[in-house]
Amino acid sequence: MNTAVTSSTTVSRRLVTLPDLSRWPVWGTPLAGLIVAYGLVPWLASDYWFDAILTPFLALSLAAVGLNLLTGYAGQLSLGSAAFMAVGAFAAYNFNLRVPGLPLLVSVVLAGLVATLVGVAFGLPSLRLRGFYLAVSTLAAQFFVQWALTKFGWFSNDNASGVIDAPRLVVAGLAFDTPVLRYVFALSIVSVLTALVWRLVHTPTGHHFIAIRDNELAARVTGVPVLRTKLLAFAISSFVIGVAGVLWGFVYLRTVEPAGFNLDRSFQILFIIIIGGLATIRGAFLGAALIVVFPLLLSRLGQFLFGAWFDSGVLDLSQRIVLGLAIVGFLIAEPQGLVALWTRIQARIQRLLARRTQAPARALP
Amino acid sequence: MSSVPSTPERPLQAAGPVLELQGIDLSFGGIHALHGIDLSVAAGEIRAIIGPNGAGKSSLVNVISGLYRPSRGQVWLGGQPYAHVPTARLAQLGVARTFQNLALFRGLSVRDNIALGRVEHTRSTVAEQLLGIGRARREWVDARERAAEVIDFFGLGEIQQRLAGTLSYGQQKRVELARALVARPQLLLLDEPLAGMTVSEKGHMAQLIRAARDRWGTTIVLIEHDIGIVLGLSDRVAVLDYGRKIADGTPAEVSADPAVIDAYLGVAHEGDEPDVPASELPLAEAA
Amino acid sequence: MEAFDFSFFVEVLIGGLLSGVMYSLVAIGFVLIYKTSGVLNFAQGAQLLFAALTFVSLTERGVPIVLALLITFVVMLLLGLLIERAVLRPLVNQPPITLFMATLGLSYVIEGVAQLLWGTQVHELKLGIADEPLEFAGVLVSSFDLFAAGTAAVMVALLSAFFRYTHIGLGFRAVADDTFAALAVGLRLPRIWAAVWAAAGVIALVAGLLWGARLGVQFSLSLVVLKALPVLVLGGFDSILGAIVGGLIVGALEKLAEVYLGPFVGGGIEGWFAYVAALAFLLVKPGGLFGQRLVERA
Numbered sequence: 025m026n027t028a029v030t031s032s033t034t035v036s037r038r039l040v041t042l043p044d045l046s047r048w049p050v051w052g053t054p055l056a057g058l059i060v061a062y063g064l065v066p067w068l069a070s071d072y073w074f075d076a077i078l079t080p081f082l083a084l085s086l087a088a089v090g091l092n093l094l095t096g097y098a099g100q101l102s103l104g105s106a107a108f109m110a111v112g113a114f115a116a117y118n119f120n121l122r123v124p125g126l127p128l129l130v131s132v133v134l135a136g137l138v139a140t141l142v143g144v145a146f147g148l149p150s151l152r153l154r155g156f157y158l159a160v161s162t163l164a165a166q167f168f169v170q171w172a173l174t175k176f177g178w179f180s181n182d183n184a185s186g187v188i189d190a191p192r193l194v195v196a197g198l199a200f201d202t203p204v205l206r207y208v209f210a211l212s213i214v215s216v217l218t219a220l221v222w223r224l225v226h227t228p229t230g231h232h233f234i235a236i237r238d239n240e241l242a243a244r245v246t247g248v249p250v251l252r253t254k255l256l257a258f259a260i261s262s263f264v265i266g267v268a269g270v271l272w273g274f275v276y277l278r279t280v281e282p283a284g285f286n287l288d289r290s291f292q293i294l295f296i297i298i299i300g301g302l303a304t305i306r307g308a309f310l311g312a313a314l315i316v317v318f319p320l321l322l323s324r325l326g327q328f329l330f331g332a333w334f335d336s337g338v339l340d341l342s343q344r345i346v347l348g349l350a351i352v353g354f355l356i357a358e359p360q361g362l363v364a365l366w367t368r369i370q371a372r373i374q375r376l377l378a379r380r381t382q383a384p385a386r387a388l389p
Numbered sequence: 390m391s392s393v394p395s396t397p398e399r400p401l402q403a404a405g406p407v408l409e410l411q412g413i414d415l416s417f418g419g420i421h422a423l424h425g426i427d428l429s430v431a432a433g434e435i436r437a438i439i440g441p442n443g444a445g446k447s448s449l450v451n452v453i454s455g456l457y458r459p460s461r462g463q464v465w466l467g468g469q470p471y472a473h474v475p476t477a478r479l480a481q482l483g484v485a486r487t488f489q490n491l492a493l494f495r496g497l498s499v500r501d502n503i504a505l506g507r508v509e510h511t512r513s514t515v516a517e518q519l520l521g522i523g524r525a526r527r528e529w530v531d532a533r534e535r536a537a538e539v540i541d542f543f544g545l546g547e548i549q550q551r552l553a554g555t556l557s558y559g560q561q562k563r564v565e566l567a568r569a570l571v572a573r574p575q576l577l578l579l580d581e582p583l584a585g586m587t588v589s590e591k592g593h594m595a596q597l598i599r600a601a602r603d604r605w606g607t608t609i610v611l612i613e614h615d616i617g618i619v620l621g622l623s624d625r626v627a628v629l630d631y632g633r634k635i636a637d638g639t640p641a642e643v644s645a646d647p648a649v650i651d652a653y654l655g656v657a658h659e660g661d662e663p664d665v666p667a668s669e670l671p672l673a674e675a676a
Numbered sequence: 677m678e679a680f681d682f683s684f685f686v687e688v689l690i691g692g693l694l695s696g697v698m699y700s701l702v703a704i705g706f707v708l709i710y711k712t713s714g715v716l717n718f719a720q721g722a723q724l725l726f727a728a729l730t731f732v733s734l735t736e737r738g739v740p741i742v743l744a745l746l747i748t749f750v751v752m753l754l755l756g757l758l759i760e761r762a763v764l765r766p767l768v769n770q771p772p773i774t775l776f777m778a779t780l781g782l783s784y785v786i787e788g789v790a791q792l793l794w795g796t797q798v799h800e801l802k803l804g805i806a807d808e809p810l811e812f813a814g815v816l817v818s819s820f821d822l823f824a825a826g827t828a829a830v831m832v833a834l835l836s837a838f839f840r841y842t843h844i845g846l847g848f849r850a851v852a853d854d855t856f857a858a859l860a861v862g863l864r865l866p867r868i869w870a871a872v873w874a875a876a877g878v879i880a881l882v883a884g885l886l887w888g889a890r891l892g893v894q895f896s897l898s899l900v901v902l903k904a905l906p907v908l909v910l911g912g913f914d915s916i917l918g919a920i921v922g923g924l925i926v927g928a929l930e931k932l933a934e935v936y937l938g939p940f941v942g943g944g945i946e947g948w949f950a951y952v953a954a955l956a957f958l959l960v961k962p963g964g965l966f967g968q969r970l971v972e973r974a
Contacts, residue, residue, distance in 0.1 A: 171945070228532070245454060341788045345788035349785055351784070352782060
């Protein structure tokens with residue numbers, strides 16, 4: 025930046041040299057996000073925000089990251105995400121309960137592995153085929169898992185009401201007992217797994233996922249081991265979703281029950297990745313943020329516009345309608361989802377900044 | 390372009406054809422697409438398969454690449470007979486192919502598309518890839534180098550970072566060919582590699598095909614409609630009509646063969662569209 | 677061990693078959709749309725619910741049954757056309773997954789609107805058909821089930837005849853077989869698709885009324901459609917005969933499993949049995965009983 029030259033011009037303005045923000049590195053946004061998430065939010069947000077907005081946001085984002093791996097990158101449609109979340113939550117609960125002295129994090133990992141096994145069991149028959157067969161398989165998983173978890177009291181430790189309390193979150197002697205600490209716990213797990221998934225997508229295996237999605241036949245002909253790769257996508261996706269389920273039950277709800285992991289929840293995760301942007305990591309977070317915040321906004325807006333008539337029943341229905349319209353709208357108008365909007369805004373800002381930092385040079389005679 | 394041919398991955402068979410078809414018959418859905426096709430392709434040659442629309446050319450390539458199972462006959466690849474070529478093992482067998490309707494991975498960049506052609510050589514596990522260590526690192530470097538070589542050869546350097554889905558048709562065709570070649574296949578099947586291109590693009594592509602054969606010694610089998618270019622490009626030509634082979638020989642022999650001329654010109658076949666402009670009739674070409 | 681009660685078995689079987697016919701009807705709605713446009717219409721269930729709710733709300737307000745039927749018929753027709761025009765046409769070149777997800781979103785909208793308009797309480801749907809147990813050779817059969825099955829069977833027969841013998845029906849089949857050829861012959865695709873979606877709307881109406889009368893008109897009605905998916909897996913996504921046979925099999929298997937296997941695991945297996953059965957079936961016959969063979973084309 026040539027500030028020295030301008031001092032001799034008739035335009036005697038003090039120029040502020042901005043850093044060259046026209047080239048924003050790929051890791052820029054995630055790093056900024058992490059800084060904000062770890063450094064700012066714990067000090068600024070209220071307990072309500074942690075418990076009601078941020079922790080569900082984190083859990084849903086992770087589930088969306090997992091589903092995106094399978095559906096967005098590998099192109100395999102799954103309608104049973106909530107079932108795998110449930111498997112994760114209940115498995116973690118049971119490991120923690122029945123294996124004395126098992127560290128919490130180990131329970132979480134084991135729970136993810138159980139979710140993987142269940143996922144592979146249901147997915148295997150359909151992964152050899154194309155079309156909607158996987159959708160039907162995953163629906164089978166959804167209904168079966170919910171039924172099994174409700175029917176067999178063993179999963180809930182034979183608790184009379186079928187609803188169990190989540191255990192305390194203690195890692196290496198540190199208890200994550202307050203809303204802030206629970207948020208940090210969830211944040212850490214989500215960050216680690218998201219980083220892993222992001223890395224995976226940039227490896228040859230990740231490229232195989234995309235190849236299978238874009239042209240399975242060509243992938244097979246080129247030598248990509250199709251079945252194995254699909255299974256891998258399914259396995260890893262189920263693991264991540266299972267851990268998300270643990271977060272949902274242990275950190276957010278603080279209870280674990282089958283009812284919250286129903287078909288609507290599965291659709292919710294799918295909607296998140298559609299709205300957020302298929303085959304993007306950021307999309308999972310953008311979509312989850314919208315989905316979490318949206319009912320609150322709608323409720324405020326509805327009450328403002330319609331008063332008392334806009335009760336919780338009407339809220340539910342209007343949520344359904346607006347969500348459905350949003351899905352259809354995004355699919356028609358912006359299939360890349362919110363990420364595309366975000367990228368456009370980013371690009372516009374970059375152009376603006378580039379022009380600003382170069383404008384002084386052009387003003388010279 | 391280097392004129393020193395580098396040797397292919399697997400040493401060429403000293404004798405014996407790279408590909409041989411014996412008595413291939415193909416029927417499906419009431420259509421008898423191929424009748425008793427015999428074909429042999431010698432190492433390092435450029436072999437064209439031509440014929441009017443509906444002659445069965447695409448079906449033949451699909452049989453060779455295992456997408457169709459012939460009702461009779463055998464496909465010999467690398468000295469081994471197959472009643473049904475295992476498509477999933479094509480790369481292992483040293484066979485690569487392109488598709489008529491373009492089979493690029495639109496969500497990957499040009500470079501990643503091409504590098505994927507090396508998948509057959511991937512031995513590393515997901516964990517190794519995630520950490521970027523050991524085999525994964527070596528394979529990554531190797532794939533990049535091979536891809537760079539081919540990208541350079543095809544002049545795709547400037548667009549290598551672009552998403553494949555954003556390229557022009559001609560560029561996509563070249564990328565697909567590059568991806569097929571990066572694996573240094575012994576046998577390359579090209580399904581209408583010149584389709585939809587302008588005249589100059591076709592000439593350029595034909596040059597690339599020949600140069601690829603010269604450089605890497607790959608045996609090439611291609612189907613094409615544009616007879617003019619094909620006769621100039623190929624070492625030997627087989628002509629199909631209504632699922633039967635009606636001629637087989639050098640371009641000169643074939644273009645003088647009355648049966649071939651009949652097939653394209655003379656007797657009106659039902660449902661045939663005259664797709665050969667008069668200027669490109671075999672007669673007009675001096676081989 | 678008590679002796680195997682054969683007449684009870686037959687009762688359960690027949691009950692299952694009868695409900696199976698109704699599954700078939702819903703499945704045919706799916707096949708219709710899938711065959712002609714490659715879209716798996718998840719919104720079929722919502723359309724069902726919408727039809728039932730509209731009809732019931734009209735009759736509850738004193739509208740005579742025949743008039744209510746007519747009005748509902750017109751509404752469903754319009755709804756079907758609206759869906760085709762506003763949602764499907766803009767997405768016409770997208771991959772099947774996208775279209776499926778669009779119908780998913782659509783189902784949310786339709787369900788929400790239906791309940792917003794007509795309320796969320798459960799309604800009883802009276803079609804004027806008594807539900808009495810009839811006895812045939814010692815076997816008890818519900819008269820309503822019989823009526824429902826009969827109606828569904830008539831619809832199926834009418835649809836099959838429609839496809840075979842009418843102009844538009846032939847057009848449907850042409851489009852389903854080879855869209856480009858149909859275009860080449862001069863068939864106007866938008867018209868055909870509009871007609872297809874209108875027909876699906878009508879099927880939703882009949883099925884909605886039948887299921888509504890059986891289960892009561894409530895939100896869970898839209899989940900009935902999900903049962904049609906295992907039917908499609910069994911019968912092949914693009915075969916009407918498959919939908920019929922598949923529906924019968926699913927209906928029968930479900931009931932039998934609930935009665936004979938249910939007690940061992942605490943009951944309630946009707947919710948998922950059809951799916952798991954379909955999964956197991958996929959292992960053996962991936963294309964479905966009557967589906968077109970999966971021919972890999974380059």
